[in-house]
Amino acid sequence: MTARDTDRPLSRRAMLWGSVSAAAGGLLSPRWPAALAAEADPLLAGRPLARFPEKTDLIVLTTRPPQLETPAAYFDRAITPNEAFFVRYHVFPIPTSVDLARWRLEIKGAVDRPLALSMDDLRTKFPKVSVTAVNQCSGNSRGRFAPRVLGGQWADGAMGNALWSGVRLVDLLKAAGARSTGVDVTFDGLDRPAFPQVPDFVKSLALSRIMNDPHVLVAYEMNGARLPLLNGFPARLIVPGWFGVYWVKNLSEITVLSAPYDGYWMKTAYRIPDTPCGCVEPGGAPKSTVPITRMPVRSFIAAPASGTRLRVGQEIALKGIAFDGGYGIREVLVSDDGGEVWRRTALGADLGPYSFREWSATWKARSAGTVRLMGRAINAIGQSQGTTPLWNPAGYLRNVVEHVDLVVS
Amino acid sequence: MTAVRAFLAMLLVIGAAAGPAAAETVSITLPPDAITLPAGPGADVTQTQCAFCHSLDYITTQPRGPAAQWQGVVTKMLKVYGAPIGEETARIIADYLTAHYAQ
Numbered sequence: 001m002t003a004r005d006t007d008r009p010l011s012r013r014a015m016l017w018g019s020v021s022a023a024a025g026g027l028l029s030p031r032w033p034a035a036l037a038a039e040a041d042p043l044l045a046g047r048p049l050a051r052f053p054e055k056t057d058l059i060v061l062t063t064r065p066p067q068l069e070t071p072a073a074y075f076d077r078a079i080t081p082n083e084a085f086f087v088r089y090h091v092f093p094i095p096t097s098v099d100l101a102r103w104r105l106e107i108k109g110a111v112d113r114p115l116a117l118s119m120d121d122l123r124t125k126f127p128k129v130s131v132t133a134v135n136q137c138s139g140n141s142r143g144r145f146a147p148r149v150l151g152g153q154w155a156d157g158a159m160g161n162a163l164w165s166g167v168r169l170v171d172l173l174k175a176a177g178a179r180s181t182g183v184d185v186t187f188d189g190l191d192r193p194a195f196p197q198v199p200d201f202v203k204s205l206a207l208s209r210i211m212n213d214p215h216v217l218v219a220y221e222m223n224g225a226r227l228p229l230l231n232g233f234p235a236r237l238i239v240p241g242w243f244g245v246y247w248v249k250n251l252s253e254i255t256v257l258s259a260p261y262d263g264y265w266m267k268t269a270y271r272i273p274d275t276p277c278g279c280v281e282p283g284g285a286p287k288s289t290v291p292i293t294r295m296p297v298r299s300f301i302a303a304p305a306s307g308t309r310l311r312v313g314q315e316i317a318l319k320g321i322a323f324d325g326g327y328g329i330r331e332v333l334v335s336d337d338g339g340e341v342w343r344r345t346a347l348g349a350d351l352g353p354y355s356f357r358e359w360s361a362t363w364k365a366r367s368a369g370t371v372r373l374m375g376r377a378i379n380a381i382g383q384s385q386g387t388t389p390l391w392n393p394a395g396y397l398r399n400v401v402e403h404v405d406l407v408v409s
Numbered sequence: 410m411t412a413v414r415a416f417l418a419m420l421l422v423i424g425a426a427a428g429p430a431a432a433e434t435v436s437i438t439l440p441p442d443a444i445t446l447p448a449g450p451g452a453d454v455t456q457t458q459c460a461f462c463h464s465l466d467y468i469t470t471q472p473r474g475p476a477a478q479w480q481g482v483v484t485k486m487l488k489v490y491g492a493p494i495g496e497e498t499a500r501i502i503a504d505y506l507t508a509h510y511a512q
Contacts, residue, residue, distance in 0.1 A: 193462070
């Protein structure tokens with residue numbers, strides 16, 4: 001039993017948010033806030049900023065279903081605030097009201113004891129555990145692919161890092177008595193398509209993978225607070241190290257299957273070329289594909305913003321973050337000469353292998369002109385970022401060395 | 410004094426029972442679509458049919474491309490996402506998208 005209602009009378013709280021979002025509606029007409037102009041990012045030119053319910057000003061990719069991007073300035077720190085965390089839904093309508101008195105998380109299928117857990121059950125009957133982990137959209141930075149590809153034209157803000165707290169998925173499956181004959185486990189949220197023939201957004205993980213990974217959580221808290229509805233309230237799946245597509249939001253049903261799952265969002269969508277790099281020649285077509293899973297190494301320079309002007313002799317602080325798919329970041333390097341010489345940066349606190357790792361350095365402008373600063377991370381097993389972008393037709397897995405351009409005068 | 414203490418104790422019990430996991434309804438209202446497509450043959454049909462399932466920035470933020478791209482997109486909406494749109498309507502939409510978003 002789950003609660004999903006869009007027409008119940010608004011609570012006082014809802015009316016408050018309703019008024020907030022009504023105000024945000026007026027903000028949706030394109031405007032040119034300083035934050036966007038300063039990024040000097042052609043991909044974001046003309047994109048409106050808007051304040052959706054429970055969120056701060058985010059860059060609007062699409063309104064319905066909402067896809068909202070985090071401005072680059074937030075990636076100078078390890079933890080992304082809840083209100084600034086990106087939003088990505090697949091089908092519409094999305095849930096706009098969830099009543100915890102009615103919401104239940106069902107665990108069913110090939111289990112000995114089907115469960116319908118309330119939020120109180122989750123909070124009181126299972127150990128509370130936490131993990132700091134990056135949630136990144138598979139198509140983050142898709143707008144930078146060349147040749148360009150269809151799909152959400154994200155810049156680099158479809159990612160964020162948070163402290164997720166909740167219960168271990170394996171604890172739930174053991175409580176339900178998941179049978180050893182189980183093969184795949186599917187995860188479904190409260191979002192339902194407008195028409196029954198539209199494939200509902202459902203993802204699956206292999207049961208064997210889940211039972212051996214205590215870090216996969218059903219989280220009911222994000223950075224110590226309940227999740228914003230647009231980030232998955234009341235609970236969402238957390239699959240540290242893997243792309244966000246598996247992190248099903250507004251989670252309501254977990255089903256153990258005795259056969260492989262072959263729904264649209266596993267069998268057809270979110271697949272990458274079955275090659276070691278997950279790539280093909282630019283413009284080419286893969287011979288065969290596999291589901292996307294683990295995130296490659298990435299790093300970003302968040303400060304200064306691209307386009308920043310400074311004087312010869314001026315010394316500035318460089319800040320940013322790096323992450324990978326769960327091995328952890330060993331070092332982050334920067335170059336101001338096109339990648340001939342790479343300098344080490346200082347790493348910030350280690351919040352675990354799935355987290356953003358802050359890095360910082362100082363840099364001095366030595367001569368006038370445009371200077372390109374490049375950043376490159378290396379993870380604990382020696383994987384790094386290339387200087388030539390890899391390409392695939394869906395626009396996934398981008399992890400090329402990124403840069404900012406500064407103007408010295 | 411005793412009564413006050415008893416009252417406070419009762420409040421604490423209620424607080425514990427309510428706790429952070431107490432029944433709560435979270436509701437939001439999404440802002441309206443902000444996009445109106447450029448006028449031209451097929452604009453009304455495109456606006457109406459596409460907006461059944463998604464806002465129109467799904468169109469306007471895509472890379473520009475030739476007729477084949479837009480025919481492919483419309484076909485995908487019909488065949489993959491099950492959009493209940495007839496062939497003639499689909500042709501009008503693809504033509505409209507090509508006319509406005511080819512280059």
